Amino acid sequence: MVKAIEKTGIAVVQMANLVPVATSVGANKIVPSISIPYPLGDPATPFEEQWKLRYHRVGVALDALSTEVTEQTVFSVKI
Numbered sequence: 001m002v003k004a005i006e007k008t009g010i011a012v013v014q015m016a017n018l019v020p021v022a023t024s025v026g027a028n029k030i031v032p033s034i035s036i037p038y039p040l041g042d043p044a045t046p047f048e049e050q051w052k053l054r055y056h057r058v059g060v061a062l063d064a065l066s067t068e069v070t071e072q073t074v075f076s077v078k079i
Helices: 002-007 019-024 047-065
Strands: 014-016 029-032
Touching: 014 019, 019 029, 029 047
Parallel strands: 014 029
Antiparallel strands: none
């Protein structure tokens, strides 16, 4: 799906918990997520920690949207 959207000229960032799968299907900009059921958080953690984690990951994805890449790139999510 990512490749089809990019062919229309729309920039796409795939947030994926299975980065090897995202790379194998050809996604150009990949931001690692947390897990399958909770890609942007962990309900076992306090709300403030979840918010901070989500805010950071979405920020990385937005930065990735404006970054020019020439090959597949996995963006770092280290805080």
